[in-house]
Structures are given as structure tokens and as C-alpha cells.
Amino acid sequence: MIEFQNVVKRFPDGFTAVKGLNLTVHDGEITVFIGPSGCGKTTSMRMVNRLLSITEGKILVEGRDNRDFPAEELRRKIGYAIQQIGLFPHFTVLDNIAVVPRMLGWEESRIRKRVDELLDLVGLDPDINRDKYPRQLSGGQQQRVGVARALGADPPIMLMDEPFGAIDPITREVLQEEFLAIQQEIGKTIIFVTHDIDEAIKMGDRIAILRDGALEQYDTPDNILAHPKDRFVRDFVGSDRSLKRLGLVRVSELMDPESKPLVRMRDSTDKARQVIEEHKVRSAFVVDDEGVLKGWVDLDGIRHAPNSLIDAMMEADFHEIGVRKGNTAREALSAMVARGFRITPVVDKNGRLVGSITLKALQDLAEQEWSEEEATAS
Amino acid sequence: MNRIAMLGGLIAGLGFFFLPTLALKPNRLAPGTSFNLFEFQGDDRYLVLFVLALLPILLSFRHDVESRGWLLVGTGSLLFVLTLVLPAGAGRLLLETPEAFLDGGAFIRNPRILPAGAIATGLLGAYVTLFAGVRDLAKVEVQTWLQALATWLAPIVTLLLLLNGTFDVYSIMVEFYANGAALEQKFVEHLMFVFISLGVGFVVGVGLGLWASRDERLAPIILYAVGIIQTIPSLALFGVLLVPLARLGDQSFLATAGFFGIALVVAVALAGSYALLADREPGRVRIVHLIATAIGAAVPLALFVGVLVSFVFRLANVGFTSGAYGDTTGTILVLLLAALATWGVGRWFVPDESRWRRGLKVANWSLSAATAVAVVVLFVQASGSNRVLGGVESLSALTIRDLGVSGIGVAPALIALTLYSLLPLVRNTYAGLNNVDLAIIDSGRGMGMTPSQRFFQIELPLAFPVIMAGVRNAGVALVGIGTVATVIGAGGLGDFVIQGIVNTSIDQILLGAIPAIALALVLDAVLRGVEGLLTSPGIRQVQQ
């Protein structure tokens, strides 16, 4: 646990960069610091491992005032990936990652194993990259080595200052996913600085929005999206925050496992019409004998080929029309918009239909948010 | 197209065409008669030189870079060697019947052959061609050791031929045979000038550079001070030191030691007061206080280092050059080489995890320690020699001069040379340390490295190439300035140069100058080598 208590940072030139910060970073959570450039994210972070002195107030690390620890000892157990990466150019990738483990006196064989493990983790092939020097790596690769280095000695606390800033969106997404997956297992206490609200929503268990050295709002991503405290936060999270919020909700939370307007391929077109009318939908899903989604059929199709369901149906690959439980509601919405459906099938990994999700369910979610907001506003 | 190669060919070709190749002097003093390459009738081997000089011009139009590189290296090397070898043959021909080639009235006694302008341009052209070739090879990334081989083949062959006596016909060799023993001694003296002043300069200069890089208010003062030293003409600096050192030499040892003690107390007091008060003083007072502290520290330091260096030089001089302690010096050499070998093998040939690593480390440490012990033994032996403290009865009779300090001779030379070495050393240390990227130091701090870990593991290795460039600059400059030390009776290779000027004997001048040039080049190459070996590949400058 890291606790900021009335923390003030005034620089020697008189500029106050942090103005009384109160905030608790919970164990095993990722807390994202976000805010406009110059709002004091880096400054706040650097007071945790005492790279900057605290002018007023205090910061508790593991329940103790961080000034009670010897500075070096404190820093060795707090992994820090600095904004400018700062790899040692005269060290190989291996030596860079090994810095803290070596200071802690690890065995060389254990260090090597650890380095390979970390390189794998950040998506760099150890055999290719272990003995390279930083100048032989691209900016994004260097940044990944920087993250690996911060993780080096498996510190319980991590400070990560825009760790994925120099990485292309696709790789970044992969790294975010991987990082979240690891975090599931290792449960480190992390302060994560970013400029990117989408990244903040995705990575953060909690988000701290900073403005001019003060905390503007501190809450879970969902709450921040649902209830932005004021105009500043609302602007900051963007006008598409409803959509963003859908990005936080999984299909599994909104789907209806019972409601399945489905027909089998060997059923008749009459059966199909009946199902469509019964469920009050425009089209029914068509599955084979194993329950695997094969396509859909609507009244138009039945009118054109009244005698054979196979002729009336539109065949489609389940990868294209189905969404999975793990997808976000936002992705489900996107699929619906793309196909003009009001309902979209939810399939498992083999393509078997396990439920459906309706546009209505998504709208309800958004409505609930608005009504809540009105309730709090009044 | 390779313009440099063309330039090389032109230099050599035009030289051979227009300039005399050899001069035949009837005796040591008389002016000689010059001969062009085409004037040696009856022997058309010399035309080979001309053809070789034209070859690079043709080759420069070749497109395939790698084969062009090798051809240029071959041509350049051959031209280099033959430019020296072929005229030597012609010279022997001239010496067989000098009368035939000289005016009737010439007084012929020990006639001499002087290499003339065309040989100089020939060598230059050959070197430029060689350089052009090596550059081509570097461009297509031929392995570095092959590049090095290509560069050094011609000089090595030349050296072997020199040892073989092929060039004995040239007058400089005649001069060398006449002065061989003296040359060796002067060379060692020169070497010691350079090493001792570079060594002391290194410690002081790097120390000052370090200090400057830690304290930004102090930096301009230090840099300015060492800069000013550099502007004093070397001859003047030698002269300026004459009087105070002569005075110092007259002092008795005990009185000087007393003065040293007092100076030391003052220095400690100043430094202590600065450490205690500086934070509370206004800026200007603080700087004055700082400068006073620096001067206070400089006085005892300069005294101590000056006397110590002079004495060590005297010991080293007696120990290494008198020949009386051959066994000890031999042992030192062997131990040193063994220590270097174990270190090198451990570093480059034994993998990190190997058990041998530790053994080699122990061996290296013990050999290094043994080397140091042997040096001490040598010095103890040498200090027993008459030439060091001969005739001094008691401590109270001991003067500073007995320790080697005097207005003329080696002491002022070493002091002046040390002062000259400071600028490049201080400036480069300061620049090297100051230019280390702050983000890198910051990430070191963030990982919990202590200040000394940061200094030794980050700042120093990153600044190392820059510091080494300063050492190289200083070393090469010292070899050159060292030749001036002869005017205050310090000896060294400058002795030959001055004698040569007095006697208007070019041979003698060259006898001093060529070893000095060779020393400078070798020193530079060795220091580059050391720099290359000790610099991480991650920051090594990519060869252009």
C-alpha cells in the first residue's frame, strides 16, 4: 500500500508542482495517474521512491514513512521504469535487466533465467536480444527492455512512467493484455502514468485524474466514466465516454443465455418464421446439429425460398457474426452496427451458440448511467 | 571513384617526376648533388616506382569497392616498401664510385647518401593510397583484423628490412650506427618524461576534471586556469621554472619538510572552514573562500608531488638506464607481461561462469602485486646507488637538490610537461562526465544504485572514451614538447635535434625526430587499442 498524505512538492525555484495530494494506492492494484502534461504525474511518482524530496506531508510505503527506509534500499524494492527509458548504453540488454538482481546479490544462473523469462514476457526473443546493446534496438524495443528492467528483481511495488509510450498501437495492445494477465498472477502494487485515457481505462483498477498538481477525481474507471465529477473530467475522458464505458463491460455480463432465437438447419422455413415472430426479432440464427452457428435467416429470405431453409438462410462464418463472452460490450455494439442487427449471437470457441446480446441491453446500460447521473445532479 | 587514391598516386607520381630522389654528399658537411629517379642510367628497375605511382590513379576508377580496396592496399604497401628499397640500391651504386658522380674538386671522405624529396612524397603518396584502400575495406565491412593487417603490413615489412640492414646505405642509418647507444638512452629518457608526466598529469588532471564536473561554480575557474597554462610557450615555461626550482633545490630537506607541514595545516584549516561555512556564505565570499582553499591545497600538493616525482624519476632513471639492475628490470617486465596476459585471457577468453575465471583473477592480482613489489625492490636497490643520494652524510645535510630537484635538468622539465598535459585531461574528463545523459544517471538512481556505484558503473565507463581521447592528446603532445626539454639540460631525444641544428646536420635532427614521431604514433595507437578494448561495444564509435 502506498499512501500519499497531504503531499506538497515545491521546487527550489518556488514552483509548486504538487499541491496537497491525498491518495491511497491499494495493494495488488494498478493505479493510473493521468492528466494533462505538466500536471505533476511524474513529480508525484518520483516522491514515492524519494528521487524527489517531499516538501510537506508524507508518503507511506508498506505502512511506513518512506523516509524511514534507507533511500537505496527503498528504491531497490520499487521497480521504476522512467519516462525517458534511460537504459545504460554500455550494458547489454542482459546486464541492463540484471542491475538490481546483481545489487541484491542473486546467483548468476538465477539472473540469467530471470532475464530470459522477462524478455519473453515483454515479447522480445531472449536468444536474439539478450546480448544486444540498447543502440541496436528500436525505441519501442528499448522501452520494453525498460519495463523488463523495472520488473528485474520482482519488486512488490512498481512505478511505471508512460511505459508503453513509444510503442505502436497494436504491439501496445498486446503488451497491455500480457501485462494485465501477469498482473492477475503476481498482483503487484503499481502506479502507472499515462496520457492515454483508453490505456488508463483498460489498465487501471483505479484512475487518479490530476490537474495542476491537485487530485481532480480518484475512482474506478467505471465510476469515472459513469460519473465524471465535473466539466474538466468529463472533457478529459472525452464525449464518447458511454462508448468507453461499454468497453469496460464484458459480453458475459449483458448477454441472455436463455434467449436464443435459433433454428436448426434441417428445420422447415415455417419453424423459422415461427421462431422469429415468437422472439420478436428480425432474424433467427441457424445452427447445425452440433449447435455450431452457421448463419442467419430473416423473413425476406423465407419469402424468396419458402421451401428450403438452407436456401433461405444467409451463410456466415461464426467468427464474423458471433461475439465471445470475453469480448467487451463495445465490440458487440460494433458488430451489431456493422451488420445492422438488433441482436447478435454469443458463441463459444467452437462456434456453438451460447446466448445472445441485444442492442436494447446495451442501451439500458447507458440509460441507467444517465438516470443515475440525473439523480446525483438533482 | 576513389578520389583519395587518385590524390595518393598524384603525390607520388609528381614527386618521382619532378623531385630529386637522392642526394650524394662527398662528406658529412659539404652540400650534396641531387639525383632524379630517371638519372640512374643503366638500371630501369626504378621505373617500377613510377608505374606503381600511376597505378592508384587508374585503380581509383574501379567500381567494385572491395577489390579496389585490396588492390589499393597492395599497391600502396608495395610502393611504400619499394620507395625505400629501390633508391637504397641506387645509393649503393653511387657510393661505389662517388667520384664519377661528383664535381671534380669535391673533397670526398666518408661520402653519404641522403634520401631527398621524392622519397618523402613517395612515402606520403603510398600512405595516402594505403589509407584510401583501407577506407574502401572499412566501407564494405571487411573484418577489422584484416583491415589492421592491411594497414600495418607495409610498416612491418619496412621495419624488418630496416633490421635486416637494407637501408644501411642512407646517411641517417650511418648516424644511427654512430650514436646507437646514446639514442637508446635518450629514447628511454624521453619515454620516462612522457610516462611520468602523463601519469602524474592523469591523476591531477582527471581529479581536477572530476572536481569541476561536481561543482558547477568551480568548473569555469579550473578550466580557465589550465587553459592559461597552455598559452605559455613551452620554452618560456621551462625558463620560468628555473629560478624557483633552483631556490627550492638549495633548501635543506628538513626546512622544506617543515614548510610542507605548515602549508598542509593551513590547507586543512582552509578546507575545513570551507566545508563548514560555505553553505552560509553569500555567493561571492564563497568563491573567494573556495579559491583560497584551492590555492592552499595546491601549495603543499605541488611541493609534495614535485619532489616526489623528481625523486622517483631519479630512481627510475638509475634503475632502468644504468644497466646495473638488469635482473630486477627483467623480472619486472616478465611479471608485468604475465599480469597483463592473465587479465586479458580472463576478460576475453574465459566465459563468465567458468571456474577458471576466479583462478585467473587471483593470478592476476598476485602478479600485479608482485610487479609492484619488484618495482619497489628496484627503487630500493637504486636508492643505494651513489648516483642517487651519493655522499649525503646525514638527514640535516640532505638538500632538496639531492632528491633530484633543481632549476635545470629533469625536475623542471617534468613539472612543465605535467602542467601541459593538464588541459586536455581536465577538459575531456569534465566534458565526458558532464555529457552523460541525465536520464541514464536518473534511472541508475531510481534502481537504487549508490553514488559510487553510479560513478563507477555508469558515469566513468560512459565518459571513458572521452577521457582517453584526452590522454591520447596529452601523450602525443608531450612527446613533441618533450623534445624542447633539452634546452634546460633535461636530455631526451631533443638533444639530437639541438645538436643537429647547431651542426646543421639534418641526419642528427632526424635521428632525434624520427624516434619521437614513431613514439608519438605508437603511443597513440597503443592508447587507442587500450581504449577500444576497455570501451563497451555499446558506445564504441563506429569506424567511419
Ligand SMILES: Nc1ncnc2c1ncn2[C@@H]1O[C@H](COP(=O)(O)OP(=O)(O)OP(=O)(O)O)[C@@H](O)[C@H]1O
Ligand atoms: N526540477 C524542477 N524545477 C522546477 N519545476 C519543475 C521541476 N521539475 C518539474 N517541474 C514542473 O513541475 C510540473 C510537473 O512536472 P511533471 O514532470 O511532474 O509533469 P508530468 O505530469 O509528468 O508531465 P508529462 O505528462 O509531460 O510528463 C511542470 O510544470 C514542470 O514544469
Ligand SMILES: [Mg+2]
Ligand atoms: Mg512525466
